[in-house]
Amino acid sequence: MQKNLKYPLLLLSVTIVCACSSGSDEDKNLASTHPKLEKQLDRDTANMSMRNEEYEDLYQRYRITTEEYENSGNYNVKNMFRGKLAPADEASHSDARTYQTALREGMAQGVNFAGKYTVVTIGCGTACQQHFIVDRENGKIVEKIQGSAGARFSKNSRIFILNPPDSTINYNECQDCKPQAYELVDGKLQAIK
Template sequence: MKAKLAAVFLFLILSAKVAIGQNQNPPFYPFGRYPAERTYKGKPVTPKLITPTQSRFRTVLRNGEGKGPNFAGHYTVVEWGCGSNCVSFAVVDAVNGKVFDTDMPPVNDEYPCGLLYKLESRLFVVAKSSSVNGDCKAHLYIWDGSRFKPVNDSTPVHQTMIFTAADGTFQFSHPSDFQVCTQGKIEPCIQSYIPVCEQDALVCVIYAAKQFEDTSFGGVSFQVREIVRKGETMTADVCVTPYPRKDPGGISDWPEFLVSAEHPQEMISGILFLHGVNGGVAMSHSISVDLYRSFHKQRCFELSVSLTQTNPNVSEPPMKTLTRAQQKELDQSMSQMLHSFRFSK
């Protein structure tokens, strides 16, 4: 009996407590920098219970695993209560049922603010505070397939805001220092030579890029549009079909976008989107667009990330281009904003 109690006590000590009632929006963590290798879509394998502690919590482990992966592509983080402001957790592999419940990140040494993780990322965040109402400090870990490894990540952590559509249909998070323009008030966000925001956008968010002012970088945005076909009923097929459009000279037709050959679909908050690409060039300036379409409750929604640049060789001396670190920061910020999108109703 004492051995069983000791095992349970050790399990709880190595598990994480989460403080309830934190009112702050979660900061922007670099989930996009540590993508999962693959996403498991099959039926989760029943957890294989090896130790007495795992057997003791067999019901919660099986119920949690049955909901499917929620972390690092094919793993499920299973959480359950263990007292006031306390939660225990284990990681279960949906592919083979293996349970990981030791060598967890330390969280009980301070006041925990919460655990953050995503299906698409191997990043695991433990936020803690030195006092009950103090500021939360993030501790980042990477899951390597069998254990958590601490990460020394210098990526700036931005405080986030939650944008909710006027009709409550969707919401997403974005760093608080990014500029936001909404339908009918898009003009302030049309800044670059080739605009990265469409006039008909429901919302467009511009990356705060002061640190890139002396480079060939033009601008980058995340926007949400509703696709409407005049005189035509919107259907799922119409939504994801790249209809032809006339070029400015009216000479030939070409599709609105091309379906990505490498990655034709994208899972965003549990919803499958068609992934398309588009682009163009004008007067030494270029734009590249990754767009994502989905038919939701009889409406066609398009999410897109648009990037504009200038040919660095048009000036003398040539302009600097983004460093690898700057490009990573840019990519992970836009990816996190994209994957925070979710339909609210």
């Protein structure tokens, strides 16, 4: 048996030695081995602060409006659902089967919105999220809404903020990033004006 292992072990040792020694030039990086890429990276690299002062007024307006909705008390949930939580009913929405694994995993969060709903957020690409709202009494997917910059919601409130205010976003350039406030009424999201 030792004879059978001798050559594969020798080959493995040589492979490891070659792999380890090939990266000996510490000063090389991907850009330095590709001159055109190095020039493009030098030209395109942005040094941007995490706070966009130029659009601070617009951000503050969105932030204040959102906080007013959330803190008003007008959207508080009085009765929390305490029964057995139903799993997602895959027949209740045309996209449910496509995202069945993500929906099942997200349902493990329990009630996280408006007293009896679970919001399951699923990525759909760069700056894209789909938010499925599932009624946990019957498992029906009552809403699906898509956004670009996340969502904010609470199990004690009927307020759903799509694309919550973020000081790093340039709202003049990203029209799909603008915060939008909704109220959940009878299982449907209605825009708050």
